[in-house]
Amino acid sequence: MAxxxxxxxxxxxxxxxxxxxxxxxxxxxxxxxxDSWSQEEPPDETVIGEIAQRVEVNLDGLRIAGAAAWPAAExxxxxxxxxxxFFVAGWMAxxxxxxxxxxxxxxxxxxxxxxxGLVGALAWHQPPKIGxxxxxxxxxxxxxKRYLAVGACLEHGVxxxxxxxxxxxxxxxxxxxxxxxxxxxxKRADLAREMASALEAEDDIVRLxxxxxxxxxxxxxxxxxxxxxxxxxxxxxxxxxxxxxxKAGPEKDVRAWMGGLMKSAATAPLAVRGIGxxxxxxxxxxxxxxxxxPHVAVPASAAFLELxxxxxxxxxxxxxxxxxxxRDFTKFFEDDVVIVxxxxxxxxxxxxxxxxxx
Numbered sequence: 507m508a509x510x511x512x513x514x515x516x517x518x519x520x521x522x523x524x525x526x527x528x529x530x531x532x533x534x535x536x537x538x539x540x541d542s543w544s545q546e547e548p549p550d551e552t553v554i555g556e557i558a559q560r561v562e563v564n565l566d567g568l569r570i571a572g573a574a575a576w577p578a579a580e581x582x583x584x585x586x587x588x589x590x591x592f593f594v595a596g597w598m599a600x601x602x603x604x605x606x607x608x609x610x611x612x613x614x615x616x617x618x619x620x621x622x623g624l625v626g627a628l629a630w631h632q633p634p635k636i637g638x639x640x641x642x643x644x645x646x647x648x649x650x651k652r653y654l655a656v657g658a659c660l661e662h663g664v665x666x667x668x669x670x671x672x673x674x675x676x677x678x679x680x681x682x683x684x685x686x687x688x689x690x691x692x693k694r695a696d697l698a699r700e701m702a703s704a705l706e707a708e709d710d711i712v713r714l715x716x717x718x719x720x721x722x723x724x725x726x727x728x729x730x731x732x733x734x735x736x737x738x739x740x741x742x743x744x745x746x747x748x749x750x751x752x753k754a755g756p757e758k759d760v761r762a763w764m765g766g767l768m769k770s771a772a773t774a775p776l777a778v779r780g781i782g783x784x785x786x787x788x789x790x791x792x793x794x795x796x797x798x799x800p801h802v803a804v805p806a807s808a809a810f811l812e813l814x815x816x817x818x819x820x821x822x823x824x825x826x827x828x829x830x831x832x833r834d835f836t837k838f839f840e841d842d843v844v845i846v847x848x849x850x851x852x853x854x855x856x857x858x859x860x861x862x863x864x
Contacts, residue, residue, distance in 0.1 A: 527581075530564075565630075583614065596626075596628070599611050600635060621657070624654055640658045683709070686712065714746070733751035734763065748776060771801060794856070804845075817852075
């Protein structure tokens with residue numbers, strides 16, 4: 507180990523600019539890819555974990571480069587102000603303890619309303635590293651910072667205690683929705699009244715997460731109508747609403763509701779996907795039949811994976827080319843990029859699995 511004197515007179519560390527640029531680009535790309543995979547229904551935890559390891563390898567390179575990595579990070583952020591690039595810039599600013607950089611990155615993210623990358627950066631660091639930021643931002647006048655702080659608490663499972671009672675009534679809709687989601691995850695039954703009140707909010711996102719939170723604390727009967735309405739309405743959060751509606755129960759009533767959804771071509775995909783959320787593996791023969799119908803093949807494939815996650819290991823069960831399943835599939839999907847199960851192969855897999863008692 508070099509002495510203090512040797513370190514003092516050592517030549518400055520040389521940084522390979524091209525290598526640093528590649529670390530920035532790869533970390534941004536891989537984290538964004540991981541984030542997208544995490545939003546799949548159901549998510550593939552194995553793939554997510556593998557990508558996380560690759561992200562960490564590139565972040566190690568940025569740790570070594572230190573402040574010398576900023577020119578590459580700034581250029582990347584200027585050229586592509588997306589969630590992956592904000593993740594890298596936010597992570598670096600926090601890692602280096604650079605308060606000025608943190609403020610600059612937050613301001614830039616606010617300007618383009620990009621939130622996921624910064625929440626991801628806060629999530630990647632351990633709570634002691636970000637604690638001072640979260641405490642300050644929870645009471646910040648800027649709703650964007652309050653949102654980030656709630657997001658950090660959500661990612662780390664931290665309870666802001668009394669602050670949460672205020673945040674579930676936040677005047678900013680995204681922050682309020684995020685706070686309701688946190689309250690549900692933490693099973694804060696003491697906030698049930700606030701959750702129920704939020705069902706009357708003007709913003710769809712607030713009503714959705716209020717219902718979700720009520721389902722999480724076991725009082726989903728209050729939110730059943732709102733959750734089912736949100737599920738049928740479609741949109742990015744439809745499956746979140748569907749899962750919460752199923753959890754709200756009761757199961758007999760849920761099955762009857764999904765039976766009604768099956769009667770319409772518009773809502774049948776939702777019902778097929780919901781079947782997989784019930785956890786009943788005996789439904790597989792019925793799902794195999796649905797895999798043969800183009801308009802519900804995708805949700806049937808997803809339901810299959812949810813019920814039988816071990817089937818992910820057998821890649822021969824799926825195809826990204828619907829044309830393999832016939833002319834009707836080609837016509838229905840046209841140029842869409844989808845992953846669908848191959849019914850005959852799934853049936854064979856089921857027969858083989860019976861001997862293994864899956």
